[in-house]
Amino acid sequence: MIRSAGTTPSLTARVRRHIAEGHIDATPAAVMTAVRREADAAALGDNAVLHLAGRVRDQLVGAGPLAPLLADPAVTDILVNGVEVWVDRGAGLHRAAADLGSPEDVRRLAQRLAAACGRRLDDGHPYADARLPDGTRLHAVLPPVAMNGPCLSLRTFRQRPFSLPDLVGRGAVPAALAPVLAAVVAARLAYLVTGGTGSGKTTLLATLLGLVPSTERIVLVEDAAELRPVHPHVVTLQGRTANVEGAGAIGLTDLVRQALRMRPDRLVIGECRGAEIADLLSAMNTGHEGGAGTLHANAPADVPARLEALGLLGGLPRAALHAQAVAAIQVILQVRRTDRGRVLDSIGVLLPTGEQHLATVIPAWDRERGLGCGAPSLARMFAERGVPVPPLLGAVAATPWASSVPAPAVVGERSW
Structure with missing residues (x-):
């Protein structure tokens, strides 16, 4: 499971609501403050809260459950079919044990990633081709064009080219x-x-x-x-x-x-x-x-x-x-x-x-x-x-x- 212990949908929802109601930018500091407020920080400890805040921020503005896969230098492609995740580490596609939640969660993830690139992705324009800030290529297709649920294709960017x-x-x-x-x-x-x-x-x-x-x-x-x-x-x-x-x-x-x-x-x-x-x-x-x-x-x-x-x-x-x-x-x-x-x-x-x-x-x-x-x-x-x-x-x-x-x-x- 990619979702870490303590990073629950309810915590993410509470942090999202806190940031939205306060009209706050989802900066690392703002997310940390919100997590401390919404979670039992005293019971978790500073290191656990820091880790938890990073996970929650991924859910809010990053790649969410896909973030660890994008950070894996061996991964070249990440493909999402509905809620299934497949990865290619250079030797063909294999299923990844990533929990994306429901198809609606995947839809929100796709829209968030597209919006970060300045692309529109909704019922009126159900597909997008974009490039994430870190260089990763994103292609997303939403229902009803995608019959089996939202589909994402991510081609990762290698920071250091091969010699x-x-x-x-x-x-x-x-x-x-x-x-x-x-x-x-x-x-x-x-x-x-x-x-x-x-x-x-x-x-x-x-x-x-x-x-x-x-x-x-x-x-x-x-x-x-x-x-x-x-x-x-x-x-x-x-x-x-x-x-x-x-x-x-x-x-x-x-x-x-x-x-x-x-x-x-x-x-x-x-x-x-x-x-x-x-x-x-x-x-x-x-x-x-x-x-x-x-x-x-x-x-x-x-x-x-x-x-x-x-x-x-x-x-x-x-x-x-x-x-x-x-x-x-x-x-x-x-x-x-x-x-x-x-x-x-x-x-x-x-x-x-x-x-x-x-x-x-x-x-x-x-x-x-x-x-x-x-x-x-x-x-x-x-x-x-x-x-x-x-x-x-x-x-x-x-x-x-x-x-x-x-x-x-x-x-x-x-x-x-």
Whole structure:
């Protein structure tokens, strides 16, 4: 049970009533005073009252029974279905023994969290997507849209981003691949980190941005600010949703155009999912090398189709999209979630193939198969940009197929 001894709904209700009737801000001191008044402080002692006041304040202005889970550094996701709580500590979802009370208690919790982010959540607007003050991402849906009761999805924020050695130590990146990833950044190759929801795209991207030289300026464009790379010169632009009147929305397309006027050495889009892909490709084709972003894709072979769909939203015809994509993006890093955690699954190079020179992802490395036919092309890109070829690719750098890759008849695993 997450609710501690002595923290009863009646005590919380009495403290809430005391603060509301006195028009008092629910500061830690005010909650402490109210708890001392409403509880038997003499019997509990100072330490117990202090602990109890913290619990009560969580019930009033914080995450309530979810606060201990949010404080657990191993937890990456918290999902609430009605009154059931599920958590992900990197190895899949498991039930958590958290007592949220009734569905009405969960509804109040969701509304309180949304209100703390300046979002409306009620019967007239039964869903909200927001970011809590500590960086945690919140998504909430209320009945009748959510048929089985209120639903909350919380994606926790890691205060200290991973370093590349951290990812190697956790098994997310093979040790032999670490120099390859570092070389991608050093060579200023443009790359996309692709994968499914919750596969670790943002984590890997933030880690790689930490490898950018300190003399360069990184401008991040995000729908919700998640990237916190360890770098001395980072500027973050965050999109804004419309207000209650439906006005004031600022999309990523507008922010990309603003970012281009801010002298970025590295232009990064946290998640490419709309018409902003057209502006990003245009920027990468006009001297802004080393750009990056994340993209939802089930497999590397699906990336060109995803880019096509997004390019159409931005008014890019198919032929123009493929021409710009192969000129702007060089590397695709695919990540996925496994039973053992999130891992780098493959590295591919985006090359024009076939008579129409359509963008195709050619595998350079795969976790199960090793090096692929795109490895020589990747090694050649490093050499052409004056970056030492990593040892893993050194053996294939001089092979005859380093200068040309045959166009596969079928894209994907069979093009290996």
